[in-house]
Amino acid sequence: MTLHRRSFLAASLAGLATTSLGGCTYEDSIYAAVLDEMTQPVPAKPEIRDLVRYATLAANGHNTQPWQFRAHRDDIVVLPDQARRTPVVDPDDHHLYASLGCAAENLSLAARARGMAGAVRFTPAGQGRVSIQPAPRDESSLFAAIPKRQCSRMIYDRRSVPAHVIRRLAAVASSYDVEGVFVTDAKRMEAILTLVIDGNSRQVDDPAFVAELRDWIRFNPDDAAATRDGLYAASSGNPTMPTWLGRRLFDVFFDKETENDKYAKQVRSSAGIVVFIAASNDKAGWFNAGRAYQRFALQATVDGLKHAFINQPVEVPAVRSALQSLLGIGDRRPNLVVRYGYGPVMPKSLRRSVDAVIV
Numbered sequence: 001m002t003l004h005r006r007s008f009l010a011a012s013l014a015g016l017a018t019t020s021l022g023g024c025t026y027e028d029s030i031y032a033a034v035l036d037e038m039t040q041p042v043p044a045k046p047e048i049r050d051l052v053r054y055a056t057l058a059a060n061g062h063n064t065q066p067w068q069f070r071a072h073r074d075d076i077v078v079l080p081d082q083a084r085r086t087p088v089v090d091p092d093d094h095h096l097y098a099s100l101g102c103a104a105e106n107l108s109l110a111a112r113a114r115g116m117a118g119a120v121r122f123t124p125a126g127q128g129r130v131s132i133q134p135a136p137r138d139e140s141s142l143f144a145a146i147p148k149r150q151c152s153r154m155i156y157d158r159r160s161v162p163a164h165v166i167r168r169l170a171a172v173a174s175s176y177d178v179e180g181v182f183v184t185d186a187k188r189m190e191a192i193l194t195l196v197i198d199g200n201s202r203q204v205d206d207p208a209f210v211a212e213l214r215d216w217i218r219f220n221p222d223d224a225a226a227t228r229d230g231l232y233a234a235s236s237g238n239p240t241m242p243t244w245l246g247r248r249l250f251d252v253f254f255d256k257e258t259e260n261d262k263y264a265k266q267v268r269s270s271a272g273i274v275v276f277i278a279a280s281n282d283k284a285g286w287f288n289a290g291r292a293y294q295r296f297a298l299q300a301t302v303d304g305l306k307h308a309f310i311n312q313p314v315e316v317p318a319v320r321s322a323l324q325s326l327l328g329i330g331d332r333r334p335n336l337v338v339r340y341g342y343g344p345v346m347p348k349s350l351r352r353s354v355d356a357v358i359v
């Protein structure tokens with residue numbers, strides 16, 4: 001959302017990093033231990049913390065994990081964590097509330113799978129509430145996909161997706177008064193790519209945007225395991241390296257031409273693009289857009305697909321209006337833009353411990 005994205009080094013640096021820096025890979029034992037901990041199956045008789053752990057595996061902007069959870073007798077409340085805002089890329093907290101919707105959807109699926117109601121509502125106070133009252137058990141394929149879902153920010157293999165799979169994806173993407181607009185025509189995909197490049201160019205030209213992004217990158221597995229948040233470099237196919245060196249190389253090599261070329265290759269390798277459009281342009285609508293995206297992402301995982309956010313056209317207001325015109329949606333706000341296709345499995349960005357998010 002910037003759910004996210006962004007490589008930061010020219011490809012020629014990969015050889016330097018892997019040959020001269022040595023020994024720092026995503027199989028690092030500390031990183032692997034954290035990954036194993038966060039993806040353990042939910043027990044047949046779970047505690048609240050087991051359900052919350054699965055909720056935190058949801059997508060979220062910059063992997064800041066801007067959520068907190070509070071358990072009550074009948075429900076679990078999903079709260080915004082304002083200390084984890086990204087005010088440059090997300091000044092109105094749109095992505096923050098979409099992230100809360102993603103987490104609430106995971107939480108709902110986990111609750112249903114373990115004999116709880118899992119009903120979700122969004123309150124006027126800006127909170128999601130997920131019912132944990134007893135109910136018939138409903139263990140779905142989407143629940144099983146939760147620990148496997150990931151954004152793969154790589155080049156895909158250009159294969160088209162069968163029509164019956166698209167229909168299945170469209171059914172889950174258009175949930176909770178959210179419309180999922182699927183684009184597979186090459187010309188329309190190119191038109192959206194033009195907006196991605198426009199938005200990306202404007203963002204990379206903004207020093208505050210670049211500084212905010214850099215602060216959330218974790219350049220090696222030790223740093224990723226220490227913070228358990230942020231964008232792990234290896235998840236985007238970048239070489240891992242000491243933080244001091246990664247930050248210096250980022251400052252030298254992160255530029256809009258390289259980024260735009262990367263996005264062009266990625267979009268053109270994709271089978272299609274889906275844009276999520278909520279019925280209302282408010283926190284409740286943004287929350288629902290996150291829920292609908294999360295269902296799409298889990299169904300895509302079930303169907304063997306990868307996906308990644310290309311949210312620049314919705315993050316820059318001037319470009320967002322151009323996307324509205326392109327899609328013919330009037331003044332309705334496009335919430336999230338996602339490319340999808342068949343691609344590789346990548347290392348995962350980590351999640352904070354349950355103790356850090358339960359309040």
